[in-house]
Amino acid sequence: MGTVEPQVATDAQTQLIDASQLVIDALKLNGIDTIYALPGIPITDLTRRAQAEGLRVLSFRHEQSAGYAASIAGFLTQRPGICLTVSAPGFLNGLNALAHATTNCFPMILISGSSEREVVDLQQGDYEELDQLAIARPLAKAAFRVLHAEDIGVGIARAIRAAVSGRPGGVYLDLPAKLFTQAIEAGAGRRSLIEVVDPAPRQIPAPDAVKRALELLKGARKPLIILGKGAAYAQADADIRALVEKTGIPYLPMSMAKGLLPDTHEQCASAARSFALPGADVVMLIGARLNWLLSHGKGKTWGGKGAKDWGGQKFIQVDISPQEADSNVRIEAPLVGDIGSCVQALLAGMGGGWPQPPAEWLAAVAEKKKGNVAKMAETLAKNPSPMNFHSALAVVRDIVKANPDAMFVNEGANALDFTRSIVDMFKPRKRIDVGTWGIMGIGMGYCVAAAVITKQPVIAIEGDSAFGFSGMEVETICRYNLPVCIVVMNNNGVYKGTDVNPRGGDVAPTVFVKDARYEKLMEAFGGVGVYATTPAELRKAMEDAIRSRRPTLVNAMIDETAGTESGRITSLNPTAKKK
Numbered sequence: 223m224g225t226v227e228p229q230v231a232t233d234a235q236t237q238l239i240d241a242s243q244l245v246i247d248a249l250k251l252n253g254i255d256t257i258y259a260l261p262g263i264p265i266t267d268l269t270r271r272a273q274a275e276g277l278r279v280l281s282f283r284h285e286q287s288a289g290y291a292a293s294i295a296g297f298l299t300q301r302p303g304i305c306l307t308v309s310a311p312g313f314l315n316g317l318n319a320l321a322h323a324t325t326n327c328f329p330m331i332l333i334s335g336s337s338e339r340e341v342v343d344l345q346q347g348d349y350e351e352l353d354q355l356a357i358a359r360p361l362a363k364a365a366f367r368v369l370h371a372e373d374i375g376v377g378i379a380r381a382i383r384a385a386v387s388g389r390p391g392g393v394y395l396d397l398p399a400k401l402f403t404q405a406i407e408a409g410a411g412r413r414s415l416i417e418v419v420d421p422a423p424r425q426i427p428a429p430d431a432v433k434r435a436l437e438l439l440k441g442a443r444k445p446l447i448i449l450g451k452g453a454a455y456a457q458a459d460a461d462i463r464a465l466v467e468k469t470g471i472p473y474l475p476m477s478m479a480k481g482l483l484p485d486t487h488e489q490c491a492s493a494a495r496s497f498a499l500p501g502a503d504v505v506m507l508i509g510a511r512l513n514w515l516l517s518h519g520k521g522k523t524w525g526g527k528g529a530k531d532w533g534g535q536k537f538i539q540v541d542i543s544p545q546e547a548d549s550n551v552r553i554e555a556p557l558v559g560d561i562g563s564c565v566q567a568l569l570a571g572m573g574g575g576w577p578q579p580p581a582e583w584l585a586a587v588a589e590k591k592k593g594n595v596a597k598m599a600e601t602l603a604k605n606p607s608p609m610n611f612h613s614a615l616a617v618v619r620d621i622v623k624a625n626p627d628a629m630f631v632n633e634g635a636n637a638l639d640f641t642r643s644i645v646d647m648f649k650p651r652k653r654i655d656v657g658t659w660g661i662m663g664i665g666m667g668y669c670v671a672a673a674v675i676t677k678q679p680v681i682a683i684e685g686d687s688a689f690g691f692s693g694m695e696v697e698t699i700c701r702y703n704l705p706v707c708i709v710v711m712n713n714n715g716v717y718k719g720t721d722v723n724p725r726g727g728d729v730a731p732t733v734f735v736k737d738a739r740y741e742k743l744m745e746a747f748g749g750v751g752v753y754a755t756t757p758a759e760l761r762k763a764m765e766d767a768i769r770s771r772r773p774t775l776v777n778a779m780i781d782e783t784a785g786t787e788s789g790r791i792t793s794l795n796p797t798a799k800k801k
């Protein structure tokens with residue numbers, strides 16, 4: 223193309239420091255050690271220089287994966303995950319993840335190079351012209367642009383604070399190409415950098431709010447606790463466990479809060495969810511929103527008479543966002559603060575002893591749970607041919623139980639819903655999945671970040687459709703030789719592989735190539751590919767992968783008739799009938 227990358231380096235003789243160096247130094251000063259990136263104009267050199275300066279620069283095949291990796295890095299570390307992209311198309315590819323981070327309350331900073339502001343604003347058709355700042359703003363918690371090298375320190379400090387303070391979210395930082403041609407006097411440049419002090423200040427709840435919450439809880443006859451991914455994010459694991467155990471209240475973990483206490487915990491009511499929700503009289507939400515994933519706190523799920531009817535539960539909501547309460551139903555006792563401080567205040571307010579919930583309620587939940595667990599055990603014990611979701615997931619369940627420190631990534635429809643209910647998690651922040659939007663495409667980006675951050679083996683249970691959204695990143699996984707074991711639950715399509723086009727010709731929109739050999743994709747880049755048609759083959763492949771820590775893709779052939787439309791959320795599909 224003949225386009226020349228800007229090449230401005232630190233000039234020792236004239237004591238100048240250039241913009242790239244200032245960006246790198248500002249990130250390092252704030253403890254950021256990894257960048258999830260995809261190089262190109264105008265940030266190619268920045269990626270090289272960052273690497274040369276000791277930052278880990280993980281280079282992806284698509285910005286969306288880099289962005290998802292950054293977003294989950296934020297969730298796992300409480301530091302903003304940094305995604306670095308080129309202008310217009312690269313920025314837009316990363317934008318999906320930025321919006322995802324904001325929606326899921328994950329701290330992330332999308333840093334994108336951009337074109338000449340003067341040219342963009344006059345719409346004169348610059349290389350990759352796009353008004354990126356304006357486009358990012360509604361999808362981000364905050365959005366900033368730095369025009370001058372001396373403002374880089376402030377720009378990055380503001381981006382970090384915005385990402386991690388209060389309710390975390392995605393922040394956009396716009397760095398125009400021209401910025402990278404600037405250099406300023408080195409001493410002044412260094413002095414302009416800011417090491418952010420206390421980026422996510424604790425937020426102590428008000429004593430009267432604590433008292434109100436405890437009074438409501440004390441009077442409950444059928445209390446229930448719901449733990450959400452905000453509780454997992456907060457890293458207040460021991461206190462949360464202490465609170466749950468001290469109260470003796472049954473609890474339900476939301477998807478990414480699984481393992482905050484082991485799913486096998488006596489008080490875990492997951493297997494009795496559809497009994498506990500409508501049955502409860504007081505519900506304490508800890509870092510969980512009453513959004514669609516909790517049926518908005520209304521309707522039949524909650525014992526309401528109609529879809530919009532409130533079930534009559536009284537809610538305590540522990541959340542850092544003062545605006546969250548009353549978003550869907552009345553919150554009797556909002557408790558605003560960071561979860562660590564709130565849970566500590568609740569524990570302190572309880573004093574020495576605390577009345578246990580009425581025995582009838584506990585017995586009823588336990589009874590329901592026992593029945594459902596027994597039913598599930600029966601289903602899991604079957605060994606049908608072809609293999610179905612249950613017989614495959616019985617294997618995955620054993621493997622996770624034997625490797626509780628492994629990270630666990632999960633996306634798909636049936637491949638998601640069955641996995642979530644069958645595979646127990648034993649430790650906090652191990653399960654990372656489609657999140658608030660139920661998006662496909664997080665898979666391989668999450669695998670890379672999870673492996674790099676935790677150094678633990680990663681198990682990814684992927685629908686065959688879900689896998690396709692980020693499948694090319696198996697090259698990234700192989701390139702960095704990450705201990706990732708991908709299991710593609712291959713049922714030949716979206717939800718199932720049996721739809722038929724009534725007119726003949728093209729196959730139905732939900733159907734893929736039958737018997738596709740996904741494992742060969744992994745072999746193409748030097749990883750291990752396994753074609754598995756039985757639970758025994760699947761088990762061996764997963765055990766080998768975890769033992770060897772070699773990148774592995776197991777193509778698990780699942781009965782193509784086994785799934786249901788949209789998995790568990792068939793009812794949200796406006797026109798589908800349950801099949």
Ligand code: ADP
Pocket residue numbers: 325326327389390449450451452453455456476477478479508509510511512513515540541542543546559560561562657658
């Ligand atoms: P889930 O999908 O698991 O139900 P949500 O994403 O809906 O969880 O809810 C997470 C909630 O946790 C958000 O309302 C967010 O404001 C809150 N949150 C995130 N981090 C913290 C924290 N450190 N302290 C308190 N609340 C937090």
Ligand code: TPW
Pocket residue numbers: 633634635636637638659660661662663684685686687688689711713715716717718785789
């Ligand atoms: C970004 C819609 C939800 S689930 C799914 C799609 C396309 C794939 C389901 O098939 P899969 O799982 O993965 O093979 P299984 O086991 O049921 O066969 N685009 C985005 N996000 C979503 N959620 C969709 C489309 C969807």
Ligand code: MG
Pocket residue numbers: 685686687711712713714715716717718
């Ligand atoms: Mg499928």
